[in-house]
Amino acid sequence: MSRNVPIDNRSRYRPPFGLLRAVVLIVSVVGGGTVGYTLLEGWNVLDSLYMTIITMTTVGYGEISPLSEGGRVFTIALIITSIGLAGYAVSTLAAFVVEGEFYRIIRERRMDQRITHLSEHVIVCGGGRTGKYIVEEFHRTRTLFVLIEQSLDVIEHVQQQIGDFPYLVADATDDDTLRLAGIDRARGLVAALGEDKDNVFIVLSARALNARLRIIARVNDEDNMSKLHKAGANELVSPNAIGGLRMASIMLRPVVVAFLDEMLRVSDQPLRIEEVHVDKVPNLIGKTLVDADIGRRTGMLVMAVRNRDGRHQFNPGARTVLQQGDILIVVGTPEQLEALHRSEFV
Known part of the structure; x- marks a missing residue:
């Protein structure tokens, strides 16, 4: 039911109260002047x-x-009021433009139009210490995504690192924000806020809005894992656990870790371990x-084949037959992955 609730985008583009007040005052003075002359002069x-x-515009x-005599006194009062009102309106309009409100509204309109054309994308909730790395990886691998972050400063900092991308300056725990991010068209969501309670709320809302969504959630306290699973998260990631395992790996397998880090860091040829669904x-x-x-x-290396029954065949032989439902685990670049999907196998 909640999926069909209309979204009122107009509320995001309302001008500041000061500008609205100036418009209301101008209309009120015009109305008052019209009534005054009608009553005093007939x-x-x-x-x-x-x-x-x-009189108000002093065009002469x-x-x-x-x-x-009463009309002249009324005209004097109207002129004085108009001068003060004009000063207030000009200063309010100048503040509206100079302080960035005007450009913010235009930017949000363009961003909403950009997001409207997305489908099969991933929604990233939170661009902080964890979210910025998620966004960076999605950007490198050409994965369509939308970032939801309450701080424009955080968004601009991430953009300085990786370039332009679609975003919403909004609260990810708000259902309307998730709708604006195109959750009904998305294929996945990552809840990467700093507080577990916020991530639980996001997961609950996201699962209610899109039952087929793949949801990955950050968890800080292992005691909250069951809550996030019950809320609808498909997978959970603990930064503390991942950090601990990495530190242990660096101690035990420094060469392997260095190789993987180098593979991920090379910007001109971003090698990744990808999955290819044979059905696609x-x-x-x-x-x-x-x-x-x-x-x-394509230049890609096939490392393993995951059969439809869930079993993995590592370093598969040349005579391995690919079946419907199989998933290939490959090493390659985004360009090579695209080439594989474009290839015709006779």
């Missing part, structure tokens, strides 16, 4: 409105007809690895 509404406008077109390359089904000749066609 003019019709159009003549009264005309006299009010030329002259009076419609000679004013009464249907021409591979029924072929042996030697017939598919993936290495020659």
Whole structure:
């Protein structure tokens, strides 16, 4: 039911209260001047409105007809009020532009339009100490994503590191924010906020809005793992556990860790261990690895094959037959992965 709730984007683009107040005051003075001239001089509404406008703008077109004494006093008061109101309106408008509110609204409109065209993307909630590395990896591997972060400073810092990407300056625990991020079209969500309670709330909302979503959540306290699983998270990642395992690996296998780090750090050729679903390359089904000749066609290395029953075949032989439901574990670049999906295997 919640998926069909309409989103009111207009609330995100409302100008500051000061600008709205200036507009209301101008309309009120125009209305008051029109009523005043109508009552004091007996003019019709159009003549009264005309006299009010030329008085407020001080264009000096002259009076419609000679004013009464009361009309002159009213005109003096209207001129003084208009001068003060004009100063207030100009200063408010200047502040609106100079302080960045105008450009913020334009930027948010463009960003929303950009996000609207995304599908099968990943939503990253939180761009802090953990989220920035997630965003960096997605950017390097050309994975479509949207970052949700409450601090524009954090977003701009990440953009300085990796370049432009779609984002929302908003609260990821808000259902409307997830809708704006295109959760109904997304294929995954990463809850990477610093507090477990916030991640639980995000996971609950995300699972309710998209039942097929793959959700990965950060967990700091292992006691909260069961709560996040019950909330709907598919996988959990503990930065403390990962950090501890890495430190142990550096001590025990320094050369291997150095190799993997170098593989991930090379910017001109970002090698990654990727997975290829055979079902998405249907021409591979029924072929042996030697017939598919993936290495020659794309330059990728096949490390393992995960069968549809969940078993892994490491360093598969050339006569291994690829079946429907199999997943290839390969080493290659994003360009090589794209080439594999484009290849025609005869």
